[in-house]
Amino acid sequence: MPGIRGLVSVSIPFHNRxxxxxxxxxxxLAQTYSNWELFLVDDGSTGGSxxxxxxxxxxxxxxxxxxxxxxxxxxGLTRSRNLGxxxxxxxxxxxxxxxxxxxxxxLSHQVAVMQAFPQVxxxxxxxxxxxxxxxxxGGKDQVVPLAPPDQLYDPPFLFVKSYPFGNYGxxxxxxxxxxxxxxxxxxxxxxxxxxxxxxxxxxxAFLSKLYLRVPVFVTAVCTxxxxxxxxxxTFRVQGTLREERAxxxxxxxxxxxLCSHAVTSPAVWKAFRRRAWMYRLPLPASMTRLLRRVxxxxxxxxxx
Numbered sequence: 001m002p003g004i005r006g007l008v009s010v011s012i013p014f015h016n017r018x019x020x021x022x023x024x025x026x027x028x029l030a031q032t033y034s035n036w037e038l039f040l041v042d043d044g045s046t047g048g049s050x051x052x053x054x055x056x057x058x059x060x061x062x063x064x065x066x067x068x069x070x071x072x073x074x075x076g077l078t079r080s081r082n083l084g085x086x087x088x089x090x091x092x093x094x095x096x097x098x099x100x101x102x103x104x105x106x107l108s109h110q111v112a113v114m115q116a117f118p119q120v121x122x123x124x125x126x127x128x129x130x131x132x133x134x135x136x137x138g139g140k141d142q143v144v145p146l147a148p149p150d151q152l153y154d155p156p157f158l159f160v161k162s163y164p165f166g167n168y169g170x171x172x173x174x175x176x177x178x179x180x181x182x183x184x185x186x187x188x189x190x191x192x193x194x195x196x197x198x199x200x201x202x203x204x205a206f207l208s209k210l211y212l213r214v215p216v217f218v219t220a221v222c223t224x225x226x227x228x229x230x231x232x233x234t235f236r237v238q239g240t241l242r243e244e245r246a247x248x249x250x251x252x253x254x255x256x257x258l259c260s261h262a263v264t265s266p267a268v269w270k271a272f273r274r275r276a277w278m279y280r281l282p283l284p285a286s287m288t289r290l291l292r293r294v295x296x297x298x299x300x301x302x303x304x
Contacts, residue, residue: 003091003180008036008107011084013077014098015042018049020227021098025056025064028096033107036094038064039084044074049098078189078202081173085188093178099227100174101130106223110177113217117152121182121214124171125149130225139228144169149220156268159211164204164247165271173203174224182214192253200237201250208254212263244285244292251276 003009010028014021028038038060040053050068057066067083069075081095092114096102110123126146131139147158147168162168186209193202210216229235237243251272257263258272278291 004089005091006035006111007090008033008092008094008111008177009085009088009090009180010036010038010094010096011041011081011088012038012096012098013041013043013080013084014045014049014053015074016045016047016049017098018047018052021049021052022056023101024096024098025053027101027103029060030104031102031107032104033111036063036107037088037090039087040064040066041080041084042066042068042072043076043080044069044072074195075191076194076199076202078191078193078199078206082188082191085183091180093176093180093183095176096174096224097172097226099229099232100127100172101225101227102174103223103225105221107177109219109221109223113219114177114179117215117217119215120152120217121179121185122210122216123177123219124175124216125219126169126222127172127175127224127226128222129228131228133225133227134229137229143222146171147218149218151218153216153218155214156212156265158216159208160267160271162207162211165275170204170207171218172224172226173206174226182210186210186213190253193249198242198246198249199233200243200246205250205253205257209257212261212268241285241289244289247292248279248285248288251279 012024025040028036040057042050042053054066057064065087067087069083085093092111094107113123114120124146126143128141128143130141131137132141147153147161158168160166163170189202190205193199193205237246254272255276258268278288
C-alpha cells in the first residue's frame with residue numbers, strides 16, 4: 001500500500017513517560033509541515049501518561065489518535081512502533097521516542113529530500129545529544145555526526161561502514177523518515193527484540209535490515225534532540241554485562257537473518273565476521289566485554 005501522498009504518519013510509543021510525553025507531542029504540533037497524523041501508542045503505561053495521551057487525542061481528534069495493545073499489555077518499542085505503522089495511512093512514516101523532541105523543521109526538510117530523491121527509502125540525519133534540558137546535569141550538548149552528509153547511499157554500503165561494523169554513527173530512531181514501501185519491504189521493526197529478551201539493539205537490527213535493501217539519504221541537518229537522562233535504556237545498561245548479552249543476542253539474530261534472506265555479499269559477511277566472532281564462542285559476557293575493549297583500542301591505534 002503506497003499510502004496517502006504527502007501524508008506523514010507519526011508514531012510515539014510510550015510507557016510511563018508523563019514527565020516528557022507532552023513535550024514530545026507539542027514538538028509534533030509545532031511542525032512547519034502540517035500534513036501529518038499522530039498515533040500515541042500506549043505500551044502498557046501504569047502512570048498518568050495514558051490519561052495525558054487520551055487528552056491530546058480528545059483535543060485534536062482530526063490529527064491525533066490513542067492506541068494501545070490488547071489488555072493494555074506492555075510489548076516493548078518494536079511492537080508498539082509496528083502497531084502505530086499498521087494503523088497509519090501516510091506515504092511516509094516517522095517515529096518519535098517519547099522522551100525526545102523534534103525541531104520545527106523536521107518534517108518539512110525531510111519530506112523535501114524524499115520528494116527530490118524518489119528512490120530513497122530512509123532519510124535520516126544527525127541528532128543533538130541533549131543534556132542541557134536538565135540544568136543540574138552539567139552535560140554538554142553535541143550533534144553527533146553520521147556518514148558524510150548530503151549523500152545517497154545504496155545497499156549495503158552503510159551496513160558495512162556504520163555502527164557496529166564501521167566507524168560511522170547510527171542515526172537515532174527519532175531522526176528517521178521512511179517511505180512506507182521501504183518499511184513494508186523489510187517488514188517493520190524486529191519484534192524479537194522486546195522486554196522478554198533484549199531491547200537495546202532493536203534500532204540497530206532495524207537499520208541492519210534497511211541498509212541491506214534500501215537506499216538511504218543522510219542529510220547534514222539536525223532535526224531532533226535525543227534527550228540524555230539516566231532512566232534511558234541506553235544509559236542504564238551501557239558498559240554493563242547486560243549490554244554484552246544484548247550484543248550477543250543481536251549478532252545471533254543477524255546471522256540468522258543473513259542466512260534466511262540468502263545474503264551473499266562478501267563485504268557484508270566480512271564485516272559481520274570481523275565484529276561477531278567473539279559472540280560465536282561460548283564465552284561469558286565478562287570475557288567478551290574485555291575482548292571488545294582490547295579490539296577497540298587496537299582499532300583506534302591502527303585507525304580502522
